[in-house]
Amino acid sequence: MQETYLCHKAKDLENHTIQQLKRLIEDADSFCITAHKSPDGDAVGSSLALAWYLKAIGKQATVVLPDGFADFLSFLPGAEEIITYEEHRERAEEVLNNSDLIFCLDYNHLNRTGAMQDVLAKEVGQKPFVLIDHHQNPADFPDVLISDTTSCSTAQLIYRVIDRMGDRDKIDQNAAKGMYCGIMTDSGSFRFPAVTPETHEIAADLIRKGADHAAIHRAVYDTNLLDRLRLVGYALSEKLVVMPEYHTAYISLSADELERFNYRPGDTEGLVNQALSIKGVNFAAFIREGNNQIKMSLRSQGQFRVNEIAAQYFNGGGHHNAAGGAVDAKLDDVIDTFREVVQKHRHDLNYEV
Numbered sequence: 001m002q003e004t005y006l007c008h009k010a011k012d013l014e015n016h017t018i019q020q021l022k023r024l025i026e027d028a029d030s031f032c033i034t035a036h037k038s039p040d041g042d043a044v045g046s047s048l049a050l051a052w053y054l055k056a057i058g059k060q061a062t063v064v065l066p067d068g069f070a071d072f073l074s075f076l077p078g079a080e081e082i083i084t085y086e087e088h089r090e091r092a093e094e095v096l097n098n099s100d101l102i103f104c105l106d107y108n109h110l111n112r113t114g115a116m117q118d119v120l121a122k123e124v125g126q127k128p129f130v131l132i133d134h135h136q137n138p139a140d141f142p143d144v145l146i147s148d149t150t151s152c153s154t155a156q157l158i159y160r161v162i163d164r165m166g167d168r169d170k171i172d173q174n175a176a177k178g179m180y181c182g183i184m185t186d187s188g189s190f191r192f193p194a195v196t197p198e199t200h201e202i203a204a205d206l207i208r209k210g211a212d213h214a215a216i217h218r219a220v221y222d223t224n225l226l227d228r229l230r231l232v233g234y235a236l237s238e239k240l241v242v243m244p245e246y247h248t249a250y251i252s253l254s255a256d257e258l259e260r261f262n263y264r265p266g267d268t269e270g271l272v273n274q275a276l277s278i279k280g281v282n283f284a285a286f287i288r289e290g291n292n293q294i295k296m297s298l299r300s301q302g303q304f305r306v307n308e309i310a311a312q313y314f315n316g317g318g319h320h321n322a323a324g325g326a327v328d329a330k331l332d333d334v335i336d337t338f339r340e341v342v343q344k345h346r347h348d349l350n351y352e353v
């Protein structure tokens, strides 16, 4: 029964998939929209945008996320109504239980929802699941799978899906803000290679629909707290290690160091890109000590595939140039492993972009 759609070009969004999704939406009244843990601008923006669209066509929609999101995303309309599983477990389970259909946005496997995955897994087979995502190798549990690994963001896919359902005029200002935020944050402010002319066309339409691009940029990028700026300054001046012979740079932060700067989720976002921005660096990592795990963010420019590195060594995955992982180990051991991995792959890293 599963409809699989793996497209490589925008125009390939297949009609039968869209028609099936349309029927499923028509047949349901209440929707639960979920996204991955540590939700970023694309996860939160896509989820809220889809919720606003569903409300605009007369449906009920609730966004349930595994855990909290960075404060700079709280400007998004509807953000205050998001239920996090971490804080409101019972309420979250109730919504998942009572909804007619569950959306999975911006993730490819249920295990990307952390502690929420068991509750979600229980609902598989009980009600339809629709997965819309741009990460590689999506799981096969959804009833409708819309996966486009060439899309710069899930938010862009949400726009295209709504457009293909003939409902572009149902995208209101609130939905437009969510989509713009998702596209902007996941595309590095429209600079990553995955950005296409279509991305700009969609962004233009979202601005027309009332997404104030200047205000969204300001809300996301220009609302630093002093602690965060000092943490970034410390990380760059004291903790950035460059391995020039391997075209690699990395930053690591221990729990104590994070504590010193009153770390809050999202504070270290983008740090790995600073390391990658160094001239001659093709591969960058940010290694952070979390509650009981070491979190890895990996980035590359050019041919080096960080998703393979993440999968092979750090219990993770992601995209060609952007991936992540999480390891149960001591910070120093993970750093040692990372340095060994870099040395092992030195030939793969030796190129000019």
Ligand SMILES: [Mn+2]
Residues within 6 Å of the ligand: 042, 043, 106, 134, 153, 154, 186
């Ligand atoms: Mn995304």
